[in-house]
Structure formats: C-alpha cells, structure tokens
Amino acid sequence: DVKVTQSSRYLVKRTGEKVFLECVQDMDHENMFWYRQDPGLGLRLIYFSYDVKMKEKGDIPEGYSVSREKKERFSLILESASTNQTSMYLCASQLGSGTGTDTQYFGPGTRLTVL
Amino acid sequence: QKEVEQNSGPLSVPEGAIASLNCTYSDRGSQSFFWYRQYSGKSPELIMFIYSNGDKEDGRFTAQLNKASQYVSLLIRDSQPSDSATYLCAVNMKARGGADGLTFGKGTHLIIQP
Numbered sequence: 611d612v613k614v615t616q617s618s619r620y621l622v623k624r625t626g627e628k629v630f631l632e633c634v635q636d637m638d639h640e641n642m643f644w645y646r647q648d649p650g651l652g653l654r655l656i657y658f659s660y661d662v663k664m665k666e667k668g669d670i671p672e673g674y675s676v677s678r679e680k681k682e683r684f685s686l687i688l689e690s691a692s693t694n695q696t697s698m699y700l701c702a703s704q705l706g707s708g709t710g711t712d713t714q715y716f717g718p719g720t721r722l723t724v725l
Numbered sequence: 726q727k728e729v730e731q732n733s734g735p736l737s738v739p740e741g742a743i744a745s746l747n748c749t750y751s752d753r754g755s756q757s758f759f760w761y762r763q764y765s766g767k768s769p770e771l772i773m774f775i776y777s778n779g780d781k782e783d784g785r786f787t788a789q790l791n792k793a794s795q796y797v798s799l800l801i802r803d804s805q806p807s808d809s810a811t812y813l814c815a816v817n818m819k820a821r822g823g824a825d826g827l828t829f830g831k832g833t834h835l836i837i838q839p
Contacts, residue, residue, distance in 0.1 A: 643826050652831035653769075653813070668826055700768055712757055712817055714827055716768040 612637045614703050614717035622723045629688040631720050633701030640706030642684035643668075643714060644676065646697040653700065659684055660706075691724045698722075728752075729816050731830035739838050744801040746833050748814030751795070757817040758790055758797045759827065762810045769813055773799070804837045811835070 617632035633642065643658040645668075655668030657676040665676050673695060677685045684703075688695055698721050702714040728751040738744040746760075757776055761769035775781045775788040775797065787800040797816075801808055811834050815827040 645826075650831070653815075653827075653829040655826035655828075658826050713759065713771055713774055714815075715771070719768045 612639075612703065612715040614701060614715055616699075616701055616717040616720050618720050619718060620721050620723075622725065623688075623691050624725050625692060627688075627691045627724075629691050629722065629724075631686040631688075631699055631701075631722070633684045633686070633703075633717055634682055635684075635703040635715075636682065637703065637705070638681065639703040640681075641704040642678065643702040643704070644674075644684070644686045645700045645702065646670070647700060647719075648697050656686065693724050696722060696724045729814055729828050729830040731812075731814050731833045733831060734834040735836050736833055737836045737838055738804050740804060740806060742804055744804045744808065744835055744837070746799040746801075746812050746814075746835065747796060748798065748830055749796045750814075750816045750828075752816070753792075753795065755792075755795075755816045758788070759815040759817070760786075760788060760797075760799045761813040761815060761829075763813055763832065764810045772812075801835075806837045806839055809835060809837045 614635045623629050641660050644656040645653045647653045654670050659665045659678040675687045698719050700719045701717040704714045730749045759774045760772045762772050763769045773788045775790045781788045785802045789798045811832040813832045814830040
C-alpha cells in the first residue's frame, strides 16, 4: 500500500513565523503535490514537483515556496505566516508520468492555525 | 480556467437505496476522472478512476463518464450508513500520468439515513 505521511496533524503558529510542513512517501513516486482545503472553497493546488529539485506553481502559490531535495520528501514553506493561511494542508503523491496511472494518494493532512 | 462543478448537497438517501452523485467539468481536454471519499476531519481516499466513456463497476460503486456531455457520475448501490461522507470529483487535464495536479469539485455531502 502507498503510504504518505505528514509531519504534524495539528500546528499552531504566530503571524510572521516561518513554517515548514513536511511530507514523506515510501513508494518511490516521482510526483508530489501540496493542496490546501478550505470550507466552501474545496481543494486547491499550491505547488507540485515532478522530480527532485523540480517544482511547478499550482493555482495559488502566493505566500508559499517548496523544496524537494530527496525523492521521497516534499516540503511546503510559509515564509511569513499570515492568518489567511490558516487551513488544512494536504500532501499527495503520484507514481509518475507515462506509467499508465495518475491516481494521487493523500497524506492525513496538517491542520494549521495562524494566530 | 479549469472548473469542476458538483451539487454541494446535502443529498439524503435511505439505507439500501441507490445514491447518485454528479459532476460536470468545463474543459473538453480533460482525460482522467476520479472520485474520492472524504470523511469529516480526514483526508480524501480514492474510490474509483475512469478514463473512457461508459461505465466502470467496482463492487457497489459504478462510475459513468460521458465526455461529449462533459459529465461524470458515481452510483452507490445498496447504500450503507458508512457511505455517509463528502464525495469529491476530480479531473486531471493531462492524459495518463500527467503531473499537473488535480482540479477538484467542492464535493457533495451524502447522508445515508438508516
């Protein structure tokens, strides 16, 4: 079974802090994604990565950056947290392009509160 | 702008009946379609995916795709209280293996009444 883990289930930070959210997958997947989920807005793509050190902006990248130094790990960084970044953050992984399947598997999520 | 539309519900269905969930999408270039189930406070889990027009069955679940009309649906037969959840429709723009993320609908809240 695919396993995607996230470093924290719940996180409380203060405005202006630098925040790191970590995601690890154990299935040698090429592609990894960060989404945020908000009531009434649904799931929205922040960034994704299709290889080590490669990244692409999603629909709402403003205020975020990412890092992928190793294949199994994809980090989301909030450079200076703001209250409007309070949300549920979901990481997902995908086997890879040309594999015949593009199913994405989700981690358990991190509920971030910025005070 | 890629859009995926779902009726937010709640959709209330008696136990044992068929639940029908619908989804429309705006981009004719869409190639892959997914249904995820999400329980409150949990992350989405995959139920089914479908790539080709027609029906695809897996146990009590049937996904239906009509690319000409740009809609995809999910039927749940013999609905159980444990099926009560929010169902998310997701669309991937690229053909198989595309790495540009999924566009999600906002989900339909399904309630199965015992």
